Amino acid sequence: MPTDPHLFLESVDSQEALDWVRARNAVTEAELTADPRYARIRAELLTVMNSPDRIPDVTRRGAAFYNFWRDEQHKRGLWRRTSFADWRQPSPNWETVLDLDALAEAEGENWVWAGASALGPDYRYCLLHLSRGGADATVIREFDTVTKQFVEGGFVLPEAKSDIEWIDANTVYVGTDFGPGSLTRSGYVRVVKRWARGTPLADAVTVFEGAEDDVSVGVMVDRTPGFERTIFTRSLDFYRDETWLDTPAGRVRLDLPDDASADFWDQTMLISLRSDWDIGGEVHPAGALLAIDADAFLAGARSFKRLFTPTDTRSLDDYDTTATHLLLTVLDNVAGRLEAWKRHDDGSWTHRHIAAPHPGTLDLGSLHDPEIADDPFAETWLLDYTDFLTPDSLWLCTTANDERELLKRSPAWFDAEGMRVEQLFATSADGTRVPYFVVWPKGAAPDGQNPTLLYGYGGFEISLAPEYSPDRGLVWHREGGVFAMANIRGGGEFGPEWHEAAIEDDKQASYDDFIAVAEDLIARGITSPRHLGIMGGSNGGLLVGAVMVQRPELFNAVVCQVPLLDMQRYHLLLAGASWIAEYGDPDDPEQWEFIREYSPYHNVDAEAAYPRPLFTTSTRDDRVHPAHARKMAALMLSQGHDLLYFENIEGGHGGAADNEQHAHLAALEYVYLWQRLGR
Secondary structure, three states, rough: OOOOOOOHHOOOOOOHHHHHHHHHHHHHHHHHOOOOHHHHHHHHHHHHOOOOOOOOOOOOEOOEEEEEEEEOOOOOOOOEEEHHHHHOOOOOOOEEEEHHHHHHHHHHHHEEEEEEEOOOOOOEEEEEEEEEOOOOOOOEHHHHHHHOOOOOOEEEEEEEOOOOOOOOEOOEEEEEOOOOOOOOOOEOEEEEEEEOOOOHHHHHHEEEEEEOOOOOEEEEEOOOOOOOEEEEEEEEOOEEEEEEEEOEEEEEOOOOOOOOOOEEEEEEEEOOOOOEEEEEEEEOOOEEEEEHHEEEEEEEEOEEEEOOOOOOOOEEEEEEEEEOOOEEEEEEEEEEEEEEEEOOOOOOOEEEEEOOOOOOOOEEEEOOOOOOOOOOOOOEEEEEEEEEOOOOOOOOOOEEOEEEEEEEEEOOOOOOOOOEEEEEEEOOOOOEEHHHHHHHEOOOOOOOOOOOEEEOOOOOOOOOOOOOHHHHHHHHHHOEEEEEEEEEOEEEEOHHHHHHHHHHHHHHHHHHHHHHHHHHHHHHOOOOOHHEEEEEEEEHHHHHHHHHOOOOHHHOOEEOOOOHHHHOOHHHOOOHHHHHHOOOOOHHHHHHHHHHHHOOHOOOOOOOOOOOEEEEOOOOOOOOOOOHHHHHHHHHHHOOOOEEEEEEEHHHHOOOOOHHHHHHHHHHHEEEEEEHHOO
């Protein structure tokens, strides 16, 4: 046994560790599946997950629209396609391109779909990413979408966290595990090589590389006719990059702040800022979006057109482009708005606001393919709208006007009549106003007795926005449960500054914000500690783990999913080193001092009274090591604390690999929540 009795749990291969996992799973499943609610909840969730009435998400590849689909008959899934005219019909005729269940059975593998990269403009040949059990590492194999067969002698990469990019039909850029020294400390690509068809991978020629302490390097090939470009990036940490462009005069580094990101749109260069930039006599604020002619920029011009300026309540969420329009999704107090900029041939721009449903979440995607001449979808885009009580609706839009055609609408899975949503604000420890949403079930009143689930994330500039959740509606709201979602610092709801207010030595601000929301829910009589539970995954798992340890008296349930918990060793496990810019470096004694203050694993107290938590993770999670959850559970058990623990053997960082596994895991969590929080 190692000096630390829990170090053995850091292995996914150790028989001792796996025996421990199986024993804990058996205890947890025996208790939760025996509850009469389990079978009903699992069945209801599977009905939703396998429903033929779901909106099929599509990816355009030339004239075909591709979709990956799982249902009761296709557990692993079908990769399929149809025409646009057919897809817009209520019941499209789908053509199967690859049956993943049949492939998995034939090859004796537990394949999970991880995407495909196709070579335009004909999109016949694709590089398929296949994951074993849902891990981030994938096997890559070239596939012919006409013959529907893997290409004999085609490009193939063994399982690794690889990047691969088409150059042309016979050449790719590839980054993978080439052997010692080819990966960064974080386990990602450090070296990019040029690889020709029919030659051994060992003969591929190195064209770009970074340092071992970088997060990763990458490459993007822009094949837009007349604007062909190859762009290399070196990620110095999670938020800082060097961007290099191949030009006729050689490879040049773009003269940008290292925390800015650049994107090319034909002749236009778009620049997103994470910090203020004083350039050309003007200060552009963090969170702004700038545009400039790309050739002019390379020639030294710095006269930018500012296309978005953030405010205290407005931040840029995302953008996409048609042939002539830049479409912006803006968060305004965590509700979506749409704007458009038209780029004119003379270099001028015109701006307008786009009428769209509000308040809720807007997600847009352009159908334009710049590689296709006379593209019929040049000014066409899709808009998805949802909120807590409104099922997703998908609309066909054009840049000509604000008229929309409803293409698809998800079913209303639960009765929202009489339900309501409100946005409230809590005051954090330092006086910051923190917004949060409360979703009330029909007939609920602020009597302090409502079973309430509080969800949060608060990291990596990721925003939480309103969304329609059939599972919450069916098995939580319908039975009288309240749901609260906290938009705490560390997220991106109000731009880069909202994120940077809760990183490194300020990370405690995320936890203070979450605690403040919990206290506000109790103070308003929405719930009470007896009926309040918290849930979070990944960085959100760290959030709820830290808050549980700091303020256990506020909660009666904690669902801690695929979490980070041992913050002294997180950077030594799998991809952990890539997050040092978020959390700090525990090998630095000064930084370890502030990390140790919130590290859940290092603050568990044998004398404290904690709510009985449920830890969930996955053996195949190769992003956040399952050892975090294992060690935390083992330590708490050794101190005499009671807990539940479930580790799915498959699932990767998502926790589950197919609909049945998702339904089982979610049913365990909801049964646990009802047992702990019910009236």
